[in-house]
Amino acid sequence: MRPPLLSVEGLTLDFKTRHGRVKALEDVSFSVGKGEILGIVGESGSGKSVLSYAVMGLLDAAADIRSGTMTYGGIDLLGSGVDSLRGREISMIFQSPRTALNPIKKVGHQIEDVLVRHGPVPRREARARAIEALAHVRIPDPERRYHAYPFELSGGMCQRVMIAMALACSPGLLIADEPTTGLDVTTQAIVMDLIRALVDESDMGAIVITHDLSLAGEYCDRVMVMHAGHVVETAPTGRLFSDLRHPYTKRLFAATPKSAESLEDLAAIPGNLPDLRGELFPCRFRDRCPNHKSDCDVGPLPLLDVGAAHSVRCHHPEEAAHAA
Numbered sequence: 001m002r003p004p005l006l007s008v009e010g011l012t013l014d015f016k017t018r019h020g021r022v023k024a025l026e027d028v029s030f031s032v033g034k035g036e037i038l039g040i041v042g043e044s045g046s047g048k049s050v051l052s053y054a055v056m057g058l059l060d061a062a063a064d065i066r067s068g069t070m071t072y073g074g075i076d077l078l079g080s081g082v083d084s085l086r087g088r089e090i091s092m093i094f095q096s097p098r099t100a101l102n103p104i105k106k107v108g109h110q111i112e113d114v115l116v117r118h119g120p121v122p123r124r125e126a127r128a129r130a131i132e133a134l135a136h137v138r139i140p141d142p143e144r145r146y147h148a149y150p151f152e153l154s155g156g157m158c159q160r161v162m163i164a165m166a167l168a169c170s171p172g173l174l175i176a177d178e179p180t181t182g183l184d185v186t187t188q189a190i191v192m193d194l195i196r197a198l199v200d201e202s203d204m205g206a207i208v209i210t211h212d213l214s215l216a217g218e219y220c221d222r223v224m225v226m227h228a229g230h231v232v233e234t235a236p237t238g239r240l241f242s243d244l245r246h247p248y249t250k251r252l253f254a255a256t257p258k259s260a261e262s263l264e265d266l267a268a269i270p271g272n273l274p275d276l277r278g279e280l281f282p283c284r285f286r287d288r289c290p291n292h293k294s295d296c297d298v299g300p301l302p303l304l305d306v307g308a309a310h311s312v313r314c315h316h317p318e319e320a321a322h323a324a
Ligand SMILES: Nc1ncnc2c1ncn2[C@@H]1O[C@H](COP(=O)(O)OP(=O)(O)OP(=O)(O)O)[C@@H](O)[C@H]1O
Pocket: 015, 017, 022, 024, 042, 043, 044, 045, 046, 047, 048, 049, 050, 051, 060, 062, 211, 276
């Protein structure tokens, strides 16, 4: 087996605030391999963005990494002198591409800036490389689009420009944080098809962060489910969808719209995320969980291996689908 590209082990991270410590991530472990898309799903506030910012080294000063390791290609991401790795080897795209782009600069020039800064590519070659980058993300007529300002492009085109910028220096890992938010359904599919194709045709790995379980099911090789700063379930996509084992994953799935369903068919997930500033039980889902028992409140949660590369952090997972 090939060693993972990115490996995160036991990451525990708090934010120091005036109202106490926000326990944003606890004991988070996962890996991403070359040519693989890992989907990270969970409700708003589950820690998806904090986790990606931690990998990118974009955390604000209030963040306190209390324990854990993060390595990229064997290099310690928590060590010093790794900033140049990010941007070149690990690249990120965000939601709202229109606001992430500079509104008063031609998109071609914005790609050139990335190439010159992180490439490093000599300025005289940057224009040709920027046009290549636009062509790479299937933007029609890239020579003409090179001169466009963001307001002249659709939301989907702006997201493709962002992906072109992120891929300009051929990173090994792409992190896409809600890359299709705000785009219509057809454009969402175009952007996700593009990310899938770019991963398949290179050795790049990718993390796609989304609250949309069905999008993760369609485009990701593996899915990791987060709840209130914990990883509660991880599995290869096909396996997860045929055998949801964590009570939270099951409810998240039931709350995910499928095309044939009406709003009344959707089951809301009862209760709210716990306040991450207070004392927390070992299981952060316990107040919302239909399977809660007294042993859930004692000691650390077990990480159960429930099948091929399928793990669940729970005392009382749901019955296996085939046993039902
Ligand atoms: N700078 C900060 N200071 C204090 N708490 C923070 C800070 N940044 C994030 N948090 C807290 O960390 C937790 C996880 O937030 P995060 O933004 O990662 O969630 P998310 O799953 O990405 O949500 P969304 O889908 O809405 O983006 C939340 O409770 C949030 O309030």
